[in-house]
Amino acid sequence: MSRRAKHGFPAQIETDLAIKVEGAHYVYPNGKVIALSEVNLEVKQGELLGVIGQNGSGKTTLTKLLNRLLQPSAGAVYVNGLLTTDRTVQEMSAHIGYVFQNPNHQLFARTVKDELEFGPRNIGTSEDDIAQRVAEAVDFFGLGEYIDEHPYRVSFPIRKLVGIASVITMKPSIIILDEPSTGQDHQTTRVINSLMRRLAEDGTTVICVSHDMPLLADVVERVIVMRNAEIVADATPREVFADSELMLTTNLQAPQITNIALKTVYPLGGPIALTPQELAADIELRLRKGKY
């Protein structure tokens, strides 16, 4: 008996949403751990969404439900209007790309070029298209000098970029980035930052799971906060990071710059700064007006 028949969810729905999660519940196969509890979520096309929460709060489980690596124990997950449980992971890979935290888990080809071509070939992209996609990715990520290198012979930050590029070349309409900046140097983090912006400009929906609050504060337009298998907050980064109570109860820490702003300029009527540039601009303005 198919899950669709069991739960009565239609296999496809008419929607403008990129993602629609309806009461998703997930219990690990040992039956003891509830990883997701009645989660509801809607993500619009082209939205830049950040997912934060303590380890074990359900972030990765939620994202793995989206690309069908996991199936909800109850509830439904729609991606581009398609019920994921009616599809295979391979079918979903044409819609939703998943960049794993550790690039070593996905790189295997003999050269960086082969690695970038692997995904598009799997989904039946034409040779001309593949060549164009690879050229674009190489150009954007600055991988030109490594194109014929073995992926394991390049440095870890470059390997990370190869891992991301190997998913980008599949041109999915939704991309999930799992901890993209963890263990990365400043240069790589900057590339990831601009990648997320560019993807959003191109209309790609980006979901970024991260503990890197400054990155999220700088880039995403919406943040969901998870705790104990539930979404406990869903708002703009400014609203989320300004909520000291929420940060405390979820064991999270807002970007340092936001904390500084909250304790200095905010009580004086200044903004809840998310970036150093915002705080600096406010201080400069106040200095000019002679308010300090």
Place this chain on the structure above:
Amino acid sequence: MSMHTAMPTSLIPGTSIIHRIHPVTKILWVVVYVILAFTTQNVIILYGMAVFAILMALLGGVFRPLLKAAYLIVPIGSSLISLQVLAPAVEQPWTPIAEVGFVTLYGDGLYFALVLLGRIVSSMLLSLVMVMTTHPSDLFLAFSKLKIPFTFNFMLAMTLQLIPVFQREVTLVLSAQKSRGMKGSGFSAVLPSFIPVFVGAVERVQQLSISLESRGFGSSGNKTSYRQVVARIQDWIYGVGGVTVMIGLMVYSILQPVWWNLSDIIFFSPQTVLVAFSVSVTVFTSVILGALYISFRKT
């Protein structure tokens, strides 16, 4: 979160009576099993040992994981019976019992196949029960007490501890490749999955060796252990009991040689041999064809 492993090759946590038995006693039992299994040709003893191992699995609460390993018995058993009935691994003259076209089937072969299978099944089941109910660190400590060289002991313990780690790694790598549109099974999945797992394993071992050296691995002198295992009176009883049963069975068989090998007592009718052979060949062929289909099916 309790450990959930796909294959029964690592500890299944628990507090059962079997879990609590001293590791040295368990090792002793495995040794007793292997000695007895590879000396006797009495199928009643052999399959009795297998049943005892299953009872231990039930007592230890690891019967379900043990069943996952049982499928290995199907190809081993069917191939053994098929081949032994055609060409027994015993001294000639063989006793022809049936003929299928130009193929002659031998009765001695069926008995000897059952003996070989019994040896494998009984030893395998008990060893798996022991691995599934013993913490690798306790095993490590037990070997230390048995004066097994530290380096060898460490290699064994690390192997057992790394198996579940690699199992998780394989699952993760397969997920990563499936997310890029690759089929998660079949021959085409081997390369994209094998390389990351292999590279990960090498890197892990390199890092582990550096980490071990930096923490004084290889230094001489006595080593202490965080975990402690205490030999209780029950452990002594179980251990001595196991060895006594083995010696008892051996002595009895020496006194009553007919008990050591029942092939002179147990005879199979031509129909039985024919049915056993047909079923084995069918099962074995199906297993091979199934494996080939899975390996080479279009992805």
